[in-house]
Amino acid sequence: MEPDDRKLVEDARRGDATAFRELVTRHQRRAFAVALGMVHDPDDARDICQEAFLKVHKNLSTFEGDAQFFTWLYRIVVNLAIDHLRKRRGQKVEFDDTQANDEPDEGGIAPHRTGFDPARALADKELRNQILAALDKLTPAHRTVLVMREVEGLSYQEMADTMKCSIGTIMSRLFHARKKMQQMLIAYRKAATPAA
């Protein structure tokens, strides 16, 4: 039976590099998926995740035994990604609630599907590129909540805590992010489908 995260953390605290490597191996894909969804660039996502794991390693002694290791790692990844976006785009107020919410109401979620089978995203690189490109067109605030929710399934409260804003703001950002993703994917579907 494989050791659980808590046991690996305990071993890593005692200097067992193999245990720490196992933690990295176990969680790197989820961490990378979150970082990539937020910053779009694979190299940047890789740097962010490596830095997050290094921070974890440095602070192993502060890890509380009753916490979930990935939750701890995840918060570090998200915060590093947010910092990265702020630096990259030079938009200090990008996560301001005012900017994120001050948008015209263009209606809700459309009652029809994009027509893409989600399973296809696993094997179709072109479709993945379109999805990643669509994510990149969202504001960082919208993108962050969408990734936190759709990839990691964080609750509204957890997202609000991570982004230091209200649950209402999270709901609004999530609503707009989904609506825009749907619109962009429908547009891509139409462009990719030859006219009859």
Place this chain on the structure above:
Amino acid sequence: MGKAEDERLQRYFDGELSPEERGQVEAALTEDDRLKLAALGEVRGLVANALAAEAADVDLWPGIAQKLGGGGKAAAKPRRRWGLRAHPASWSAGLVSLAAAALLLVVQPWHSQHAQNGCDIESLETTGAVATVIHMDDTPHRGDEATTVIWTTEDD
């Protein structure tokens, strides 16, 4: 349907409603609502699958090990572990396994003065790898039930 209703539907989709509220929403679901829920599920699946697929082959360890320095370097390659029972026949089997792994093992003479932990073999020399012998007397009162573990780490 207004934005408030859509947000309520979103909360339903995300499992953020109380059981009572869920019941109310389910009782009032229209065909449009069902289509919207399907659309929300589709967006979720596309985003999650796309990111999972992009992350499938990622290997962060080399970069992390490099930045960790000595400690990381020591574990940059996984250590292979063989657990051998301390029976003569098992020793033979274990050594055959090591030979099959293309490791040249030279069993050094075992000196009684070094057998402080009850291990018959003090050390192993290898080419292309460093071997360490650890004797774990996990059942001290049952004689030959102890376990000896050989760790090998490939040389860089």
